[in-house]
Amino acid sequence: MKIAKLVSLFGILAMSAVLVNGFTVGDFSSEGGQLLSMPWGIVSLVDLYVGFTLFSMWILYREKSLPVAILWTIAMLTLGFFAGALYTFLALQSSEGDWRKFWLGKHA
Secondary structure, eight states: OHHHHHHHHHHHHHHHHHHHHHHHHOOHHHHHHHHHTSHHHHHHHHHHHHHHHHHHHHHHHHOSOHHHHHHHHHHHHHHTHHHHHHHHHHHHHHTTTOHHHHHHGGGO
């Protein structure tokens, strides 16, 4: 479980760095238009949002509170895997070393 925590912490740090860079240096309106004009840009976005959807389904399944699960899902759709890495880290922390509790949450 220590390795999973380290991987999720690395994900939080990496996503923090690229989000700060994107928001401070990038121009989403013009760059987003360029991305959507390329076939592989569209493939990448569809792939990304399929991943967000599947990860969000796991969150909805394991969370005790529907409003909390919805907030995490919104965070996933807006902040990407920064929210996913943070959610994973917090789920690992709260599972107390129990993988079953980590994966199943309220259903464990």
